[in-house]
Amino acid sequence: MYKLLLCWRYLRTRYIALASVVSVTLGVATMIVVNAVMAGFSHEMQTRIHGILSDIVFETHSLSGFQDPAFHMDEIKKAAGDQIAGMTPMVAVPAMLSFQVRGQWVTRQIMFIGIDEATHAGVSDFGRYLQHPQNRRQLSFALRDGGYDTVDSQSDAAKPAVTRPALEGAGWQHRRMRVERERAWRARQEADRARAPAADGDEVAAGDTPSAAGDRPLDQQVGALLAATAPADESAASRPADPFKAARPDEGRTMDPAREQFTGIVPGIGLASFRDTSGVDRFLVLPGDDVKVTFPTAGTPPKAVSDTFTIVDFYESKMSEYDSNFVFVPIAALQRMRGMIDPESGLASVNSIQIRLKEGADLDRVRDRLRQVFPADLYAVSTWRDKQGPLLSAVDMEMSVLNILLFLIIAVAGFGILAIFFMIVVEKTRDIGILKSLGARASGIAGIFLGYGLFLGLVGAGAGLALGLAIVWNINRIRAGVEWLTGQRVFDPSIYYFFKIPTIVEPFTILWIVVGAVAIAVAASVLPALRAARLHPVEALRHE
Amino acid sequence: MSSATLDQPAASGAPTAPALLAVHGLRKHYRSGDRTLEVLRGVDFAVEAGEFVAVVGQSGSGKSTLLHLMGLLDGADSGTIALDGGRIDDLPAARRDRLRNTAIGMVFQAYHLLPELDALDNVLAPLMVRHGVLEWLRVRGAARAEARALLERFGLGGRLHHKPRQLSGGEMQRVAIARALVTRPRVLLADEPTGNLDEATGGEILDTLCDLNRRDGLSIVLVTHDAAIARRADRIVRLAAGRVEDA
Numbered sequence: 001m002y003k004l005l006l007c008w009r010y011l012r013t014r015y016i017a018l019a020s021v022v023s024v025t026l027g028v029a030t031m032i033v034v035n036a037v038m039a040g041f042s043h044e045m046q047t048r049i050h051g052i053l054s055d056i057v058f059e060t061h062s063l064s065g066f067q068d069p070a071f072h073m074d075e076i077k078k079a080a081g082d083q084i085a086g087m088t089p090m091v092a093v094p095a096m097l098s099f100q101v102r103g104q105w106v107t108r109q110i111m112f113i114g115i116d117e118a119t120h121a122g123v124s125d126f127g128r129y130l131q132h133p134q135n136r137r138q139l140s141f142a143l144r145d146g147g148y149d150t151v152d153s154q155s156d157a158a159k160p161a162v163t164r165p166a167l168e169g170a171g172w173q174h175r176r177m178r179v180e181r182e183r184a185w186r187a188r189q190e191a192d193r194a195r196a197p198a199a200d201g202d203e204v205a206a207g208d209t210p211s212a213a214g215d216r217p218l219d220q221q222v223g224a225l226l227a228a229t230a231p232a233d234e235s236a237a238s239r240p241a242d243p244f245k246a247a248r249p250d251e252g253r254t255m256d257p258a259r260e261q262f263t264g265i266v267p268g269i270g271l272a273s274f275r276d277t278s279g280v281d282r283f284l285v286l287p288g289d290d291v292k293v294t295f296p297t298a299g300t301p302p303k304a305v306s307d308t309f310t311i312v313d314f315y316e317s318k319m320s321e322y323d324s325n326f327v328f329v330p331i332a333a334l335q336r337m338r339g340m341i342d343p344e345s346g347l348a349s350v351n352s353i354q355i356r357l358k359e360g361a362d363l364d365r366v367r368d369r370l371r372q373v374f375p376a377d378l379y380a381v382s383t384w385r386d387k388q389g390p391l392l393s394a395v396d397m398e399m400s401v402l403n404i405l406l407f408l409i410i411a412v413a414g415f416g417i418l419a420i421f422f423m424i425v426v427e428k429t430r431d432i433g434i435l436k437s438l439g440a441r442a443s444g445i446a447g448i449f450l451g452y453g454l455f456l457g458l459v460g461a462g463a464g465l466a467l468g469l470a471i472v473w474n475i476n477r478i479r480a481g482v483e484w485l486t487g488q489r490v491f492d493p494s495i496y497y498f499f500k501i502p503t504i505v506e507p508f509t510i511l512w513i514v515v516g517a518v519a520i521a522v523a524a525s526v527l528p529a530l531r532a533a534r535l536h537p538v539e540a541l542r543h544e
Numbered sequence: 545m546s547s548a549t550l551d552q553p554a555a556s557g558a559p560t561a562p563a564l565l566a567v568h569g570l571r572k573h574y575r576s577g578d579r580t581l582e583v584l585r586g587v588d589f590a591v592e593a594g595e596f597v598a599v600v601g602q603s604g605s606g607k608s609t610l611l612h613l614m615g616l617l618d619g620a621d622s623g624t625i626a627l628d629g630g631r632i633d634d635l636p637a638a639r640r641d642r643l644r645n646t647a648i649g650m651v652f653q654a655y656h657l658l659p660e661l662d663a664l665d666n667v668l669a670p671l672m673v674r675h676g677v678l679e680w681l682r683v684r685g686a687a688r689a690e691a692r693a694l695l696e697r698f699g700l701g702g703r704l705h706h707k708p709r710q711l712s713g714g715e716m717q718r719v720a721i722a723r724a725l726v727t728r729p730r731v732l733l734a735d736e737p738t739g740n741l742d743e744a745t746g747g748e749i750l751d752t753l754c755d756l757n758r759r760d761g762l763s764i765v766l767v768t769h770d771a772a773i774a775r776r777a778d779r780i781v782r783l784a785a786g787r788v789e790d791a
Contacts, residue, residue, distance in 0.1 A: 002672035009660035434656045437617055438670040438723075439645025441638065537617045541656060 002435065003444060007451040010424065011459075017452075020420050021460035023413035024517050028464025029471065031406045031513045032505075036472040038399045039509070040502030046392065048319050051125030053384040054088075056367055059352035060379055063093060064298040065340060069350045076355065079373040083361040086122035089350040090115055091334050095295035097271060097327055101284050108271050110327045112295050114334030114350075117141060123356035126328075128154070129317045130266065131167060132287075141264030141330050143288060143312045146171040154318065163275075166283040175288035175310075179258040262290055263333045264312035270324030272314060287311050293327065298340045298349065307337055410517050414524035417456060421449060421528035432532050433540025446533035453525025457518035465514055469505065476500045562629030563590035564763050565614060565731050570623035572609055583609045585786035586623070591731060596757040596764045598774035601783035607767045608735055610783065614765065615650050615733050616640045627730065645674050649724030653736035655716040657708040657723075663715075664704040667691040667722045674727070687726075694722040698752060714745035721752060731763040732756070738773060750776055 011017070058076065060066045069089040077084060091114035098107045117139045121127040130136050131148050148167040169177075273283045285291060290310050296302035309329065316323055331350070335341055340349040357366060363383040370381040385392060425432070432445055471478065479490050479501060491501055572584040583606040591597050601607045612618045614625060616632065625633040632643055644650075657666045671687045672680060680687075695704060698718040708716055717737055724732055734753065738746030754776055756762045766777060774780045782789040 002669055004677060005665070005672060006658075006660065013660055430656065431658050431660075434658060435669075435673065436641075437615065437644065437650050437656070438673050439641050439643075440673045441641050444673070538612050541617075541652065 002440065003447045003451055006431075006448050007455055010428075010448075010452055011455050014424060017417075017420050017424065017456055018459070020413060020416035021456050021463075021521075023416055024410060024457065024460030024521060025464040025467060027406060027410035027413055028461050028513055028517045029468035030409070031403065032465065032468025032510060033471050033475070034402055034406060035399070035509050035513070036468075036503040036505050037475070037501060038395075038402065039504040039506055042392075042395050042399070043504050044502045045319070045395070048317055049388045049391075050384050051128065052317050052319065052322055053387055054123040054354035055357040055361075055363055056355040056370070056381065056383055057352055057387060058355060058370065058374075058379060058381050063296065063302065063351070064300070065091060065349035065351040066378075067342065067349045068347045069353060072353060075373065076353065076370060080366045080369050083357050083366050084355055085358045086119065086356040088116050088119040088123050088354050089331060090120075090352045090354050091331055091338070091340065091349075092351050093295050093334075093338065095293050095327070097267065097291060097293050099285050099289070099291040106284065108324075110267070110271065110293075111325050112293060112334065113326055113328050114331035115328050116331050120354075123354045126315075129315050131164075131269075131314045131316065135313050139266075139313075141266075141312055143175065143261045143264060143310055144171045146173050148287060148313070152316075154316070164281045164283075166281070166286060170287040172288065174286055175261070176258050178288065257290070261310040261312075262308045263310070263330065265291070265293070265309040266313045266315050266328040267291075267311060268323040268326045269314040269316040270320055271327065272311070285311055287313055293329075295334075295338065298338045305337065407516060410520050413460075414520040417453065417521055417524040418527060421453065421525050422531070424452075425449065425528045425532045428532075429535060429540050429543040432535050433537050433543065436535075436537035437541065442533040445535075446529040449525050449529035449532050450522060453522045453529070454518065456525075457521025460521065461514045461517040464517065465510065468510075472503050472505055475503055562626070564593040564595075564628065565765070566590035566626045566629075567610070567614060568624045568626070570610070570613060570625070571621045572606070572613060572618070573621060582786055584613075584620070584623075587783070587786070587788055589781055589788050591763055591765055593730075593763055594757070594761040596754070596776075596778045597766070598777035598780045599765060599767045599783055600769060600771060600774045600780060603769060605783045606786050607769075607783050611650075611733050611735050611765065611767050615648050616644050617650075645670055646727055647730045649727060649729035649732045651717070651720050651724050651732065651734040651737045653739035655708070655713070655720045655740075657716055657719060659708050662705045662707055663695060663700060663711065663719045664688070664691055666708070666719055667695060667726050670723060670727045691722065691726050694726055695719065698722055712745075713741050714748060717741065717749050718752065721749070721756075725756070725762075731765065734764060734766045736768055737766070738768070738770075746773070 058072070066072065073087050073089075076087065093112050095110050095112035096107055097110045098105055100106070115126070121139060127136050127139060130139065131153070132144050133147065133149065133153075134140070134144065136153070146169065148164075148170045150162045150164045150167050152163060269281075272285050273281045275281050288311065290308050292306055292308055294304050294306040297305055315326060315328060332348075335348045335350075341347070342349075355366075357363065363385065367381050367383050367386075374381065435445060436442075482490050567590070568588050570584050570587040571582075574581045574583060587606075587610060589599075589610075599607045599610065609618070613620050613633075616625075620633060623633075624631050627643070627647060632640070635643070658669060661669065668687055668691050671683070671691075675683055692701075692704060695701060695718075698721065700715060700718055700722070703711060703715060708719070711719065717740075721732075721737075732753075737753070738749050741749060750773060753764055753766065757764050757778075764777075766773070768774055
């Protein structure tokens with residue numbers, strides 16, 4: 001009983017010991033905040049990666065893909081059907097995206113991804129990342145009339161700021177206006193040429209458009225591009241043995257770009273826009289504009305072919321790696337253009353099958369089961385975690401290194417406790433002698449100081465816990481306060497793509513931190529406690 | 545000697561019964577550097593139940609060391625210490641700690657009160673040492689009543705919740721005596737209890753000890769260098785050069 005009483009009295013009369021506890025408090029608070037923010041970032045990133053990739057990706061090593069996805073899907077269902085919630089075929093090829101901006105050709109390296117618009121939304125969060133509200137519900141590769149979001153639909157602010165004013169008139173309206181201007185411009189060109197028959201050819205005139213451009217040169221550029229690519233499209237008609245001839249009603253006649261579109265594509269928003277310093281997104285092209293994509297055919301050796309497409313929406317996952325790399329296109333169109341359809345059997349090839357599992361299914365088990373069924377030299381089966389392994393493990397690594405460093409801070413606090421406890425033992429030497437003369441056991445004396453360390457650890461960790469949680473729960477308010485105070489942006493959403501600092505408080509992590517801090521405090525009091533226990537009672541009583 | 549409120553067995557005086565506390569052939573040396581200092585060179589001496597013995601000797605004659613050995617605070621080089629005829633100096637540490645807590649009460653020249661605790665808690669300290677937390681909650685009421693009764697008996701009824709630094713020397717020593725008695729010890733070992741006090745206050749402390757011996761039959765061993773104080777005891781044992789001188 002005396003242990004408790006004396007612990008309590010020492011705690012109340014020796015405030016210097018509390019000073020050493022402050023470092024424990026700060027250490028614990030820092031660890032909680034850092035872990036919560038890191039976990040928040042990591043979770044946000046994983047959700048996004050997972051939202052883009054499906055749970056399991058089933059793919060071939062070959063760029064030409066494998067035939068008959070339906071058969072493979074049946075096989076996959078046979079192997080692990082009870083765990084599978086949805087599947088969709090996919091064709092992905094490296095490609096080049098080209099469009100003209102102010103008379104200059106901009107070419108970007110892209111991943112051209114053919115998706116099945118009916119089933120793709122079922123295996124990933126793809127739909128959530130589109131800019132048109134109706135496309136978010138059900139993707140269509142047909143150009144919309146208008147109504148694209150001028151705000152960021154993923155912002156959870158009550159009234160998000162308008163950061164994309166350019167999307168206001170995007171869609172058919174934009175396309176019609178562009179075509180009209182382009183026609184007017186061409187008519188003027190014709191008139192000019194009629195007046196001066198010695199003028200240069202069409203192509204040079206197209207290249208020179210900026211000098212002749214009106215108030216919106218960009219549109220006219222794209223118009224010129226359209227004109228330039230039109231012959232290529234017509235030449236496709238002369239290709240032999242096209243089994244999808246019936247599916248292409250435009251074939252063989254001149255299309256009216258004001259009322260018709262090319263095959264729709266959805267490029268990543270990073271390919272078509274950049275964010276200026278005021279946080280407004282500037283677009284190089286808009287939904288309704290036409291662009292050229294060059295991609296390899298499925299044959300051996302692959303040949304590069306080009307085609308014209310109409311942008312129908314933008315894709316924004318907020319993972320810049322994807323947003324500046326992915327361009328989505330209807331899978332049937334891509335299969336046809338790449339020659340992935342067997343002319344005799346009519347069976348199409350795909351590169352991969354994206355599989356979404358049911359809630360709570362074990363990713364790795366399903367992957368291993370599929371690996372057993374499909375030979376590894378032909379097919380690669382991987383989970384989304386495998387796909388992003390290096391990135392995820394880098395984040396994990398960062399987190400563990402930070403945790404080790406921060407824990408060392410608490411360990412340093414432990415040495416402070418050790419030093420202060422030694423002083424207290426020296427100061428209390430006579431009291432220790434008195435207690436021994438009253439019959440206290442050596443273990444009991446040690447218990448006083450261990451208990452004291454435990455008290456200090458609990459107080460320090462408890463205060464740290466409270467402080468840490470208070471910071472975590474108010475971190476965005478604190479950020480706003482710091483930004484207001486310093487005038488500097490602490491957390492720039494244009495860099496991180498999040499609108500606020502994400503935090504996740506994991507009870508288990510917090511438990512570990514608190515237990516670890518208390519354990520360090522107790523461990524630091526072991527040596528002083530042993531010293532106290534070993535004091536000789538007579539010498540202790542004589543101590544002045 | 546008949547009303548033994550502290551449950552002390554009355555002194556029988558029968559020569560056959562073993563002495564309450566007996567030391568035999570006790571030797572003790574201290575080493576400082578390469579010099580050894582022989583403090584006790586074979587001390588034989590016994591205290592009967594209910595006896596008030598004064599041990600006198602000059603400074604450095606080893607009387608405090610003798611008291612520490614009897615109180616099991618230190619180990620002798622050789623020789624034996626027996627309580628009721630049973631050896632206690634070779635018991636395991638846990639049993640010795642227990643005996644210090646139950647059978648032996650000690651009072652020191654410098655009072656040795658715990659500065660963080662008030663008078664009442666200081667008196668209760670040995671009982672807290674004896675009992676664990678749960679046990680303490682059960683016996684607390686009785687223990688507090690007993691400690692309060694002891695302090696009131698020593699005239700400290702109004703100072704129960706004063707810290708040692710708020711008490712005078714005489715008051716502190718009386719708190720220390722109360723602390724030694726609250727465990728109902730078989731023997732009280734007092735090491736110069738009046739050494740730090742003026743004559744009048746020291747006399748009061750001595751009166752208290754005599755009263756405890758007379759009324760409660762408490763066995764007392766009192767170590768002092770003052771012959772006048774020693775004369776209050778039933779018997780005087782003289783210690784010189786590490787041996788008991790025959791009086």
